Amino acid sequence: MLKFSVVIPLYNKEKYLYKTIESVLKQTYADFELIIIDDGSTDNSLKIANSFNDDRIKVYKQANAGASAARNFGIKKAEGEFIAFIDGDDIWYENFLETIISLMNKYPNLKVYGTAIGLNDYEKQIESKRRNMEEKDFIIENYFYYKIKKDIYLTASSAVVKKEVFYDIGYFQEGLRNWEDLDMWARITLKYDVAFSTKICAIYQQNIIGSASRYNGKINADFFDYPEKYILKYNVQGEKLYYMLEYIAMWKIYYARIIHSSTNNRKESLEILKKYKYTRIFKNDLIKTYIYIISPRIMRNCVKRICKSLYSIRSR
Structure with a gap:
């Protein structure tokens, strides 16, 4: 059985997608499949996804239904024991999955793992508030405390979840077109502790302009x-x-x-x-x-x- 299924929900990310996929394929830990769900893109995203010659990649296409529906489709298609997500414009450092494996070896009884993530405003790098934090691994028992007091949080592109967790707490809310990640992490962390590394292993593309x-x-x-x-x-x-x-x-x-x-x-x-x-x-x-x-x-x-x-x- 594969260790990881990596799921990319994809909608009109032609400008960034190649680098995203490349960052996944360059992982130092290679036991994974990459599932890309094109959510009705109208640009060249699907063409870019199909341009890679790698047996680990599986590309699916669906009518536009939102990121939550695409992620849920990916979860159901996944053959891996653990599900990792990455958005079509985010980046993993080469050691992301390796860092997750290290957390799994250290905390084998947990089902949710995550690392710190850096922020990037598409054209301008934003320094992460965790850049000066000492690198360490620990268990998050009260997620909301760490979110508020320590600015430590989970994102879809920096967390790995055992597949059975979704059978327990449910899938992504498909009725939500915004902030569906926050809803999922709230549900997960109310029931499951998280093994977390303060090492920054991913970059989140944050488009601040026009968010409102x-x-x-x-x-x-x-x-x-x-x-x-x-x-x-x-x-x-x-x-x-x-x-x-x-x-x-x-x-x-x-x-x-x-x-x-x-x-x-x-x-x-x-x-x-x-x-x-x-x-x-x-x-x-x-x-x-x-x-x-x-x-x-x-x-x-x-x-x-x-x-x-x-x-x-x-x-x-």
């Missing part, structure tokens, strides 16, 4: 409702509950800003914020968002005064 413009009210609202349902489903308690509630508040505050900037719906944004006044960790973000929504002019004037003050200090 992809807002879809109904779909995003669905996503933000899911985490609260999981509290009851998985009987979350104690410190894990505290940090999960803070995690939800963090995303709800962000969601309120998206609604306001995308639809200018002040009433809906403020109603969302009122429900999450309990937050302690993100209290300042909550206050700033209130001000931003109620009076953007006040926020702009505050920023101008701060900048003017800083300029005055530097000029002395």
Whole structure:
């Protein structure tokens, strides 16, 4: 039985896909199959995927149904014991799978493994907040604590999951067209501990510009409702509950800003914020968002005064 099945959900990534596939094929650990699911691409992505002459590659095509549907298709086709995902514009360092194998040897009883990931804004490298972190391996028992306090998190392109986990907690939510990864990692980490390496073994292509413009009210609202349902489903308690509630508040505050900037719906944004006044960790973000929504002019004037003050200090 193969150790790994690597799944690439693919939609219009012709600019980056060749390097992505190449980074997978160059892995120092070679016992894997590479499953590429073209999700109805309209560019040359499928042609690029088929251009590689490697027996480990299997290419499938489906009508456009979203990244979640493509990943689920890949999981069902996978023959490997573990599933690894990588998006069609991300990059693995050559030692990614080797690092995962090292974690497996160190923590053989776990079913979820991950490494740190660097961020790259397509044209400009962004320094990862974990670059100065000491390289070490450890078990994440409270994922939401590490996400909030240590900026350590899982992404689809830097995690490996035993296939049976998906039979247990379910597949990717196909009704979500945005943030489906966050939903999956919330479900997984509420039930499973994660063996994690702070070594950066992958690069995530983060397109910051225009991210708010992809807002879809109904779909995003669905996503933000899911985490609260999981509290009851998985009987979350104690410190894990505290940090999960803070995690939800963090995303709800962000969601309120998206609604306001995308639809200018002040009433809906403020109603969302009122429900999450309990937050302690993100209290300042909550206050700033209130001000931003109620009076953007006040926020702009505050920023101008701060900048003017800083300029005055530097000029002395």
